[in-house]
Amino acid sequence: MEPLPASAPFPRAEFEFTGSGGEYFRIWIVNLVLTVVTLGVYSAWAKVRRLQYFYRNTRVADASFDYHGNPVAILKGRIVAVVLLFAYNFALEFRPVLALIVAIPVALALPWILRQSLRFRLHYSSWRGLRFSFRGDLAGAYGVFMKWPLLVLLSLTLLGPMWHQRLKRYQHNNGFFGDTRFSISAGVGAFYRIYAVVAGIMLAPLIGAAVLAMQLRDDAVSFGLGMSMVAMVLFPVTIIGFLVLVRPYLVARIQNLVWNTTALGPHGFESRVSARMLAWIGATNLVLIVLTLGLYMPFAAVRLARYRVACMSLLPGTGLDEFVVAQKANVDAFGEELGEFLDIDIAL
């Protein structure tokens, strides 16, 4: 190959999703039936096939991603997680003191579990024949998953956006593709700006209620009536508002912020997710899922993936052929499944 001049522009590479709802529906329904028939045992294989479908249909620069998770390892992790979860819930119901015996070690181990989860996901992902990996240390995990949540609590959530930035920094600065490191430059201020808008949207109905209260305060009866009506309307409106408006806004803005400031060696990324499109897709998906009693779910997942993937571009700084790998490592599935079952989603 001829050496290229240093300033040669490298064409941007668009991410694209090639899957279809119909194809995924067949995988999804078979996964579901086999999971039910095997009383959940198949769910580990179902998860691998589901992720493989989405990874293999995500392409950039003439190559698709792949997922290599081992179903047996996932199953083992799931069994441990289910046993722990049942022990905890059972104990909580009948013997709250016993629940502490289950909960305290799990809580102390949680940062480790979450780090395992990050490692598992990346180690079992590949592109162009090279694996990704996560090499964050345990001290960092205890920082972002234990110290920071406590600080957020003590600060009455005021430090929340800062925690989010620290979390993303831990995740992205320790991610590797082959031996090439990811890095993120997003500052704390950018996170605070996004959360300020979120807080504004969330507070709007409360302010509206306060204004109404001011106008009704002279008439005790209509005040009481008005307040109980406001309370009745406010609660569902806040929840639906969060799901339909706030969440898409948060997901879109965070995805854009994170990926627009993330680099992989000399390469950059661009993310152009629109909160409005995400909200539209989310709301229409929800309606169709309800109308079809859930059968639309796989189509909805593909529709969302197609949009989110299509909003990403890779901005190569040099040729894309130069990533290499020297070392290889194996990770077990234990942490990921535990994290998943304890209902912790660090996808945001």
Add this chain to the structure above:
Amino acid sequence: MTAPLEAAYFDGRSSARRAVKLHLEPPGTLRLTGEGVERIEPLSQVEITEPMGTAPRRLVFADGAVCEVPSQPGLDAFLAGAGHAESAVVRIQSRWRWAIASVLALVLLVLGGYRYGLPWAAAQIAERLPQSLVASLSNQSLRALEQLLFEPTALPVERREAIAQAFARMRPPDEGHVAHEVLFRSAPAMGANALALPSGIIVVTDELVELAGSDAEILAVLTHELGHVHERHGLRLMVESSIVGIVLAWYLGDVSSIAAGVPAALLQARYSREHERAADDYAARMLQVNGMAPALLADMLEKLDASHRGGKMKEGESDYLSSHPATRERIRALRGAR
């Protein structure tokens, strides 16, 4: 021999993409040529990812090198000819008629599981819950009821003791003793009623004692409640709604774990019909064993029904969602019991 397929080759050590031609040479040899790649491998030495719709397939070599090739019929035919069998799951996933059959199978599984599997599993689990847990659970429920509904009883202590002792003297219809304790509470909001907690605590309201024409009728109601305790209906309901809640939450994902509780509560109403019938059956047998008429319970049911309807008896009213469904049917059965 078929025309070579366009493919991409990655050596597993760098991300360099090399365009190659994949020659499929029957019976089972793969040959890669192009851009500095010249590789011949027997199919048996290559790991092949399963087909998934239009997603590309990967041929993974023992040294970690990968060949990515678009999914296509030519490749499928070659692999089939070389004796490479896809798993049964892959074959099922690739056909629409299997997908439709899966939907039907799922509906049948869910309905069958709900109708037969769920009560069976709940009964098995309820049977195995340790008594100490049952007691602590029942005490929690009782405390909640005391706060929400109950007030101290206004009945004189002699009357209460007379009823409780008369009930304690009655023999259960089956072998073994069902531990129980009768409590009296006033419950203006609930009216005439009796309820059993899984640990054997039976609460009778003052209103029910006043409604009854005789102590024998009160004892008849107590035998019915003891039937619920004996059959562990309360525990079974609790386990059933927990299972339904878990399954719904899992199926609906995080979309609405809040909403999952609502259908679970509604779906339960159907079960109480069968449970009431079983408790009636137990009561009838217990009354007979003690030389009393099952019709006593029927009389009491009529009075309860009337008192909760505000005195009106309307024929053919739908009782589907009430907690004591199909009362008339039950009364008829008790009157018919020999």
